[in-house]
Amino acid sequence: MEFETDHQWVVQINEKLKNHESSSMEIQKWKKHCIYETPPSVADLNKKAYNPLTVSFGPYHHMKKHLLAMEEHKHRALVHFLRRCNGKPLELLIQSMAEVEEDLRDCYKPLDDQWKSKNENNHSFLRMMILDGCFMLEVLRFAACYHAAGDYADNDPIFSCHGRLYVTPYIKRDMLMLENQIPMMVLDKLVEFEGNKNQDPEFLNKLILKFFCPDTPIFKSFGKCLHILDLYRKSLFQHEPTHPTIIPNQSKSNKHQEDEIIIPSARELLDAGITFKPSESHSFKDVSFNGGILRIPSIIVDDCTETMLLNLIAFERMHVGAGNEVSSFVFFMDNIIDNHVDVVILEQKGIVQNALGSDKAVAKLFNSLSRDLAVDRGGSLEIVQVSVCRYCKKPWNKWRANLIETYFRNPWAIVSFVAAIFLFGLTIVQTVYTILQLYHNT
Known part of the structure; x- marks a missing residue:
């Protein structure tokens, strides 16, 4: 029996050798994947951060018991969407979405067999994509119309002022989960189906960024994005550093450089004479160090911050080529935040806006985010950390900081310091005068 099993394995491997895909085909195959299940090694650290609480999008959480209540509203959103499509039938929308059906399936890694069936009588995957896509598009559009309910009733549980206040924030949170994404192609197809050819x-x-960041201006074009989480991540890097970091001397050994990038906490940096200032933008890339001033983008820490950052980190971990900017920023923030004292310092400088209430909770949040976090060496943030560490190791910077802390903290201390210097100067003058007088007398 064991021999037969081994024989089957040999046959399978030989078949794969015969049907070996070229490297270019493998590249294209992996390139299509962009929505992933979070591996247990990551998800088990904080399961709530990766599981939607209100609504499911896509196959990974489809029809889960605690999310079933929203399915009724998805169907209603589809009806409202079709009413505004100039009488176009649902069958035509299904045909339009079927044009990219295979590409949509390829976006998910892994995808259960129940969604892979190409039976003409089985349109469950397309039905899910259409329902989820229409609901998502309707939520985005309604949120953009602050005073109008459109063709929805004023007492609609979702698309009303009541829904905007009590339901939309939870939908927004679920829309930023990696496992809860649908390909941007779905929304593209729905907008195309409406027939607005002059669309920007x-x-x-x-529309998406106005929903998630209503007060943040958009300064660049983002082009084709994979899904909402991908677009949101890219929006966090609109600006490069406005005050470039001076690159330190790279002549030291690699071992010494590795030791240097363990950046001290905010309290220790302050003691070393480093000044904190908020960056001119909110971009995670806009971290710089120059002339003893460490500039960090202002970040709001609220109930959704943990979920948002963990899913962005998970996307960077799972998607080859996504980059590691969010992971690097979180690792950097964890380094400078050891406890609530560091949080207080960053709050006073306008870098951390604490909506959690507790400074200890903010410190605990950043400390937990970096658990099992892999950060690629290199990039602008490593240059910043190396520059900061070298600055801290210069004794003069610490002496100057202690001098300022001791004697220039308040006006009375400054007056006392100046008076002491003045008296010391008078004492020296008097001593010199006395010596000269004695010299002339002799």
């Missing part, structure tokens, strides 16, 4: 190419991107 950035229409969807602007």
Whole structure:
């Protein structure tokens, strides 16, 4: 029996050798994947951060018991969407979405067999994509219309002022989960189906970012994005550092450089004479160090921050080529925040805006985010950390900081310090005068 099993394995491997895909085909195959299940090694650290609480999008959480209540509203959103499509039938929408059905399936890694069936009578995957896509598009559009309910009733449980206040924030949270994404192609197809040919190419991107960041201006075009989480991540890097970091001397050994990038906490940096200032933008890339001033983008820490950052980190971990900017920023913040004292310092400097209430909770949040976090060496943040560490090791910077802390903290201390210097100067003059007088007398 064991021999037969081994024989089957040999046959399978030989078949794969015969049907070996070229490297270019493998590249294209892996390139299509962009929505992933979070591996247990990551999800087990904080299961709540990766599981939607209100609504499911896509196959990974489809029809889960605690999310079933929202399915009724998805169907209603589809009806309202079709009413505004100039009488176009649902069958035509299904045909349009079927054009990219295979590409949509390829976005998910892994995908259960129940969603892979191509039976003409089985449109469950397309039905899910259409329902989820229409609901998502309707939520985005309604949120952009602050005073109008459109063709929805004023007492609609979702698309009303009541829903905007009590339901939309939870939908927004669920829409930023990696496992709860649908491909941007779905929304593109829905907008195309409506027939607005003069649509701005950035229409969807602007609509999505207005939903998530209503007060943040958009300064660049984002082009084609994989899904909402991908677009949101890219929006966090609109600006490069406005005060470039001076690159330190790289002549030291690699071992010494590795030791240097363990950046001290905010309290220790303050003691070393480093000044904190908020960056001119909110971009995670806008971290710089120059002339003893460490600039860090201002970040709001609220109930959704943990979920948002963990899913962005998970996307960077799972998607090859996504980059590691969010992971690097979180690792950097964990380094400078050891406890609540560091949080207080960053709050006073306008870098951390604490909506959690407890400074200890903010410190605990950043300390937990970096658990099992892999950060690629290199990049602008490593240059910042190396520069900061070298600055801290210069004794003069610490002496100057202690001098300022001791004698220039308040006006009375300054007056006392100046008076002491003045008296010391008078004493020296008097001593010199006395010596000269004695010299002339002799």
